[in-house]
Amino acid sequence: MVAMRSSNVICKDNLKPGEFELFPIQLNFYLQLELIKHVDISVYMKLLQLYNREEGYAFPTIARLMVDLKIGGKATIDNSLDRLEKSGLIEKAKGYRGNNIYYVYKPLDKYELNKLLPEKVVKYKEFEEKILKNANLDKVRYQQHLQDQQVN
Structure with a gap:
């Protein structure tokens, strides 16, 4: 490239x-x-x-x-x-x-789409929750890693 x-x-x-x-x-x-x-x-x-x-x-x-x-x-x-x-x-x-x-x-x-397709909104909310939960876990793991590095 x-x-x-x-x-x-x-x-x-x-x-x-x-x-x-x-x-x-x-x-x-x-x-x-x-x-x-x-x-x-x-x-x-x-x-x-x-x-x-x-x-x-x-x-x-x-x-x-x-x-x-x-x-x-x-x-x-x-x-x-x-x-x-x-x-x-x-x-x-x-x-x-x-x-x-x-x-x-x-x-x-967004309001009109959500009203027309509530099942898809639920699916998206589940996806969003999963991604944000994993991102938060990654952040916690990284903070723990930094703390472990300071101890050593």
Whole structure:
């Protein structure tokens, strides 16, 4: 891997129009509830970026999505689009030339998702509890290790 230097410019509040797309933070809740995968966020954001306001939809080819996102498998894109559609984040339709067009929708907020999917919320809370418990145990073990080092 090539070692790169950053711009050393803090990104927050330093991007000009055209250099960014707003990221709907609600997508994180979709991840937490396992409605979508991380790759789906890239696909969603690319569709959002390519959204044509005049037409009212995005219309990239699968090949264009593969190239732009450097995803080597058509099935990965197809599966991602399916998950995005099943979760209500996009709607796929056929254009007048037979090509796919994509309507990109604003995600539901956390409250709405939690109300719709209480069983997934329980599963996420269990996951969160397990991770935080393990992190706390790691911290305690590390503190004990430091104390043991001071004694020796």
